[in-house]
Amino acid sequence: MADTTHPALDVYDAAAIEKKWQARWERDGTNHTDVESGVRPYYTLMMFPYPSAEGLHVGNLFAFTGNDIHGRFQRMHGHTVFEPMGYDAFGIHSENYALKVGVNPMELIPRNIANFRRQLKRAGLMIDWRYELSTTDAAYYKWTQWLFLQLYKRGLAYKKRAAVNWCPNDKTVLANEQVIAGECERCGAKVEQRLLEQWFFRITDYAGRLLENLGHLDWSESTKAAQRNWIGKSEGAEILFRVEDFLELAGAATVVTSGTSESPAIAPDVRVFTTRADTIFGATYLVLAPEHPLVDRITSDEERASVQAYRERTAKQDVVSRKVTKEKTGAFTGAYALNPATGKPIPIWIADYVLMEYGTGAIMAVPGHDERDFEFATTFGLPIPRVVANAGDDEHTPLTAPYTDSADPARLVNSDRFSGLPVSEAKLAIVAWLEDHHRARRVVNYRLHDWCISRQRYWGPPIPVIYCDHCGTVPVPEKDLPVELPHVDDFRPDDSGISPLARVESWFRVNCPTCGRDARRETDVSDTFLDSAWYFLRYPSAHRHDVPFDATLTDRWLPVDSYIGGNEHAVLHMLYSRFITMVLHDAGLLPFEEPFARFRAHGTIVRDGAKMSKSRGNVVNPDEYIDEWGADSFRTYLMFLGPYEEGGDFQDRGISGVKRFLDRLWSSTVEAQRSGDADATTMRKLHKTIRKVSEDIPRLSYNTAIAAMMEYMKVLRAGERTPHLNEVEPLIQLAAPFAPHIAEELWSRLGHTRSVFDSGWPAFDADLAADELVTVAVQVNGKTRGTIQISPDAEQNTALAGALADQNIARFVTSDPARVIFVKGRLLNIVVK
């Protein structure tokens, strides 16, 4: 094919020119990034897709196109832009599909990827395909396993037996993040509780930093808010309650014989966490989580049977319904503790509304000022004293409902010498007072849990650990990585809670790397979120086989300059990525601790007002639309249908407007080639458009940028005149990020030999954009009564004179103006009495 051959002479043939330019870009390496030494590197990243069998989703394309426009815009501003693509191909989703069709994901995934690649190439994205990666390649997951080892080395990976979320349908453990309202995020099955040995990452060690750093990240507010919620910081105090009459309770004999380091002879303290230390005078009982380790020691003989029964009952209950059920149940332990504020004994109960995982697993119950405690006290007939009063109340006003306000008018009552203090002051004063007696300290708690990364499944990177009877848990030496995932015919999970890999003896039987004796591999694989928690580090170094990420390249390209993705990953993926980055930073392997300098969450696309779903049959298949309208129209329409960060409504009819715009761009260029005259009005509009588009693209305000170009198109084509080349050329450049193929085609037809993406960005000239006359709105008493045309820098007097010359305006000015407000070039408001 000769370069000079144009697919059609004067008609915009999208299919032909898109094919032509995709081939050209590939041949010329137009989209190649000089990763080693390109000037002003700019890393635009989009969340990599899971390559499903259904093919590319419009949601993906919406995200990628938005990112691509931003990247192309940066390139036209002289940056070396790196826009890589990869596949998040491990995980339950792929595996379940593979099970359904009965084909090993090792065969399935490459097919899906090939289809994705084909679709992505049709969309005309500025991807450097030489850096493509898949998390399922051993060359990639070798380093995912390496990452595990780094965390292990630093004491951040540990194994514990824990009650975990078990999905009976997918037959695997789920992270808390993957349980939505008590159901499996993937399949919707009701999640159960199971006790299994699991690997965890100590993300809770980083809770404070993960929260703190959010303050200075340039991210979508919604994403930051979601992370804040998830981390769930709460500031309060831990207070010690001494168990009363402990010796009597435990029985003197027991105490003497078992007087070890545990020293049961000393009455134990119950440590509680509270954010309302101010209400301590109203704490009339304590509640421990049923699993609390102290329960056995303090339970009296009379209550032992009922306490035991209650504990067994809760243990059987699944994690979910325990948290959702609001009815208060519990059992009295027979023990009492001393309230350190009042010095009075209060009963100790156990109840499932207190969770062992949060705080200290024990609370001081203040039924008067906490809804849950109020319910509990009501159920069991416990006293409900008032220790906080509102403006109209006093210490005698009975409580018919819990009073939980802590804002201003609320003051302490019935609280000894603290009575009368506002809540916030009382909090500090009471904690300080108890602190002096070593009965309290200020504490910060987080809702965040450690990250469970074990999966009893097949389709993931094996966790690189070996168990040896002599040496214990031995991490696989780095030189032995990757621990390759074997091809297994029967990869179905079962109820055993053990990974399918445990059935492959030839694979898991190994020699201990330390002592050489018989040992066995860990048969669990790691969570997919670990794969995606570091992929952005891999892209620039995708060609390096000796290191996960090259120091020089990393320094050049990271942190990511612009990250775009869906808010469905606001918590999981984005939080884990930040955590992993911080860990690597602390290990001295990265110079920064936040991976994404700027993040914008894109919105979701619905169709005809309804969420797209297979069952509803309203899923947009990109291939069909690209076939019918061309990628340029499709891309531009996706960007036009709503504000990028909010998404929008995909309506089939709407795409024609965008297509018409591109048609007109085409014919205007063709016409302009047959000469034409430059025109001041058009130039003025052109420069206004350049300014608008240049401002809108960095803000991801793509819909208004396109609207601005359409507006310009109207002016350009107004009347009988033929447009001038100087009026059209810059428009081609402005449109190029949105519709790259047609832009390249028209650009080359105008005689340019280099890509439009290397042509720079049209300059905005304020002088050329300046209006000769502006329309000023004239109001009388704030109501618009007309407009006047005046010079943009005309003063108030001129404007007023002009306004009063207008009959319709003048008739509302019934007396001398009491006041005149003038906003230059905008508005004149005449105020009359």
Next chain:
RNA sequence: GCCCGGGUGGCGGAAUUGGUUGACGCAGAGGACUCAAAAUCCUCCGGCCUCACGGCCUUGCGGGUUCGAGUCCCGCCCCGGGCACCA
């Protein structure tokens, strides 16, 4: 319950961040071209009143601040998303 978004014509959505509400597009109406249709091009297009000039109303609801409020403040209602027996 708490935390983020959002509510503007028949529809998708604009609005210089306190200054002419409805840009741009879709749908609709009328017209030009055509034997005709498609395509293309032009005009109109929030509601009510008026022959018209023009007037009144209108940004979820109710108040307020201001010369002026879609935009700011107070109190509500509804929709989408996140968190939630987290002490």
